């Protein structure tokens with residue numbers, strides 16, 4: 001194990017900041033030595049954790065640093081008053097950056113998504129390297145050069161720099177809550193549909209496609225083929241594969257300089273929940289939300305693959321778009337205080353008559369070829385559902401505490417929160433979004 005990842009780290013050494021990923025039982029006991037070999041003097045660290053991750057691994061990390069006589073301080077991050085969950089927002093990034101600045105220390109994140117993102121963003125702002133000790137294989141951001149941070153209430157993916165060292169101690173990862181393990185697996189399944197959005201966006205808005213990046217993200221997901229039950233049972237080899245796959249997936253983002261190939265409409269589904277349904281996201285996990293988004297997206301793709309441009313009346317599509325002023329008012333009503341950030345994203349994809357006409361004409365002329373590409377890139381909904389179920393991830397929106405009306409609403413509005421073209425945008429432009437969204441949600445729970 002580990003060769004695929006090690007080879008990639010070597011091959012892309014010039015393009016990625018990560019020098020080493022260690023995934024093995026008892027890895028934390030080697031932490032001191034690893035830090036010494038990957039960081040220059042003076043080596044002072046700021047251990048960042050929250051109450052849960054401190055319990056999971058913080059103490060073991062502190063002992064490992066003491067054993068090697070590495071000086072460190074600790075910062076336990078706390079949720080905002082009245083919130084149960086820690087959110088990676090600008091307040092935490094600033095708080096972390098301030099402590100790093102004061103102490104002159106390097107960040108040593110002990111945690112999963114939130115702690116890693118906060119430490120990554122704060123370290124990047126100060127132009128300092130950092131390291132992370134993973135407490136749960138719950139998402140693929142370990143080795144990515146992007147930090148997901150909530151800015152003005154909107155989850156943004158900020159350019160950043162990956163950690164120099166990632167330590168995944170299998171003894172610690174095996175104790176991670178079951179739902180976090182399922183979440184990590186589900187975050188990876190996004191690739192099965194996001195690859196379709198990536199092709200679509202490249203063909204219709206020219207946003208770029210890179211077969212090399214596609215190969216890397218494929219290598220990640222292939223590592224888990226047939227290991228779904230092992231993941232649910234948290235068997236050591238399955239967790240090792242999961243953690244390696246998550247790191248390869250993150251690395252593919254660092255190589256691409258973007259997350260477009262593994263983050264499309266299914267991630268917008270999750271980001272929309274974080275933004276607009278805090279009562280859901282407060283008790284949920286990114287990956288679990290993404291898994292349900294992936295099933296929705298796969299259902300939308302099944303509709304698109306059955307669709308034919310013979311049914312398309314381009315002039316009618318253009319004529320039926322509401323005038324911008326009306327649309328702006330609708331966005332203001334729906335998104336309230338978040339409307340101005342949303343409007344900034346919406347206006348970044350031009351939809352005025354001539355631009356939309358050109359895009360739809362392109363869709364028609366490319367369709368036979370594009371349809372084939374999409375059919376190859378996107379996995380069938382039933383297959384994804386089976387994998388998610390076996391891996392212990394949710395397969396029904398009700399498991400997130402959403403009702404059908406909310407789920408449809410998410411699909412109808414999520415395209416507006418980001419300027420990345422996806423099937424949600426295309427479906428809206430060809431006048432099918434409302435119908436396809438209802439159909440996609442109606443298919444949950446059906447045999």
Ligand SMILES: [Zn+2]
Nearest residue numbers: 140187286290
């Ligand atoms: Zn994700």
